[in-house]
Amino acid sequence: MFRRALTSTSILSRAVAPARSVQRTAGILSLRGYATRKYTPEHEWVSVDGQGVGTIGITDYAAKALGDVVFVEIPTVGTAIEAKEQVSAVESVKAASDVYAPISGEVVEVNDALGNEPSLINSSPFDKGWIAKIKISDKGQLNALMDEAAYADHIKE
Known part of the structure; x- marks a missing residue:
């Protein structure tokens, strides 16, 4: 069970990581547009x-x-x-x-x-x-x- 929980957490963090990256990129792009x-x-x-x-x-x-x-x-x-x-x-x-x-x-x-x-x-x-x-x-x-x-x-x- 401990192993399963660890695996699920790893999968979850891998799934969330790209979303965070997209949010950061969107934030940077909005600041870039804002600056122009x-x-x-x-x-x-x-x-x-x-x-x-x-x-x-x-x-x-x-x-x-x-x-x-x-x-x-x-x-x-x-x-x-x-x-x-x-x-x-x-x-x-x-x-x-x-x-x-x-x-x-x-x-x-x-x-x-x-x-x-x-x-x-x-x-x-x-x-x-x-x-x-x-x-x-x-x-x-x-x-x-x-x-x-x-x-x-x-x-x-």
Whole structure:
């Protein structure tokens, strides 16, 4: 019986070990993605994938300041935009606000879900509430944006 228990424990620990490894890898990958998000002083964000495409939106801080979002103007796919140029507008029960492109590029995809459910900006600004995806024309522009720590300091002020 002791031998069986030892064998079962060994099998169990071998079965759990890969799961722990996957959890660690997922954690590292999420931190890696998290580290690529950059911010503007005006509360826009951009998250860059490995293909040179940046997903843009507004921050949780901006979404909370606006209140309940009721309408989002979505850009047109194929539109060329310059950094700091208006790319969208967000209207809430409190106010309307322009959204500016954090980087230059061409709009390659838009979040059509915002047309029917603009409140995604409030409930999930970094995941489901993104506004557009842009094929980045100048990756050097990312260096001028704030990282997570700098943005956190910025909103404390």
